[in-house]
Amino acid sequence: MPNENMKVITVMTRKGGAGKTMLTRALTSAAMSQGKKCLVLDADPQQALFRWAKKLEISDPNFSIEQLTTPEAFEARTEEAWEEGSIDYVFVDTLGAAGAWADDLAAFSDVLVVPMMLSNDDLEITQDTYGWYRDLRQRTEDPENLPAFHVVLSSVPARMNKTEKELEVQAVQSFPVIENYFMERKQHKDAASQGFLHYLAEDRRNNEVALLRTHAKLYDEALEEAQAILKDILGGV
Numbered sequence: 001m002p003n004e005n006m007k008v009i010t011v012m013t014r015k016g017g018a019g020k021t022m023l024t025r026a027l028t029s030a031a032m033s034q035g036k037k038c039l040v041l042d043a044d045p046q047q048a049l050f051r052w053a054k055k056l057e058i059s060d061p062n063f064s065i066e067q068l069t070t071p072e073a074f075e076a077r078t079e080e081a082w083e084e085g086s087i088d089y090v091f092v093d094t095l096g097a098a099g100a101w102a103d104d105l106a107a108f109s110d111v112l113v114v115p116m117m118l119s120n121d122d123l124e125i126t127q128d129t130y131g132w133y134r135d136l137r138q139r140t141e142d143p144e145n146l147p148a149f150h151v152v153l154s155s156v157p158a159r160m161n162k163t164e165k166e167l168e169v170q171a172v173q174s175f176p177v178i179e180n181y182f183m184e185r186k187q188h189k190d191a192a193s194q195g196f197l198h199y200l201a202e203d204r205r206n207n208e209v210a211l212l213r214t215h216a217k218l219y220d221e222a223l224e225e226a227q228a229i230l231k232d233i234l235g236g237v
């Protein structure tokens with residue numbers, strides 16, 4: 001039976017190194033830890049997430065990952081997942097230079113998530129990306145069917161300097177920024193080398209070494225933050 005509640009969440013921006021892959025991984029972990037079944041489609045030709053999952057031999061009933069090479073395949077795969085009915089969330093990790101793909105990704109997504117680091121470059125490119133989205137609203141026949149657009153400030157330092165605070169203000173004034181930020185955390189880098197955040201939290205919790213057990217809460221915090229971001233981006237859909 002089709003899953004009417006399945007959501008397609010596409011992480012995109014024209015910028016490379018903005019935190020797309022890190023955010024996709026964290027959001028997937030957040031959803032899985034809440035018992036949701038996730039399909040990740042890796043549309044980045046570099047296949048960072050796909051290679052990560054293969055290298056770590058991640059095997060989990062709530063997780064599957066596939067390579068995605070064409071917009072046509074995206075439509076077909078999301079349609080198939082919807083009809084099959086067991087997937088709750090499809091996450092799409094994309095390439096840095098959007099462009100040709102962007103319209104097709106938008107056509108079959110429920111939410112567009114745009115990570116932005118606090119740099120001038122990222123601000124400009126995010127403004128461009130938002131410009132593309134607004135232009136798409138103008139061009140399309142049924143703007144109600146377009147996905148929601150959310151910017152997530154990413155790799156935000158716990159203590160922002162003056163420039164970063166100014167960029168934060170400019171971002172909030174320029175496009176829709178969700179309330180929870182994707183903070184800069186060592187735990188996300190650990191996830192990039194060791195496995196999903198919720199696995200690492202469990203691993204530390206059950207560790208023989210007392211000191212490592214105390215680290216479990218750091219992974220829990222990172223996970224809770226990702227859950228809050230997921231809730232924010234799904235708010236309106």
Ligand SMILES: Nc1ncnc2c1ncn2[C@@H]1O[C@H](COP(=O)(O)OP(=O)(O)O)[C@@H](O)[C@H]1O
Nearest residue numbers: 016017018019020021022155182183184185188
């Ligand atoms: N929340 C975060 N905490 C710590 N480091 C981060 C975070 N987000 C991104 N990074 C750093 O930024 C780099 C680029 O992020 P990545 O997700 O690979 O970007 P993209 O997929 O957009 O090219 C990562 O390798 C990591 O070092």
Ligand SMILES: [Mg+2]
Nearest residue numbers: 020021044048
């Ligand atoms: Mg990437």
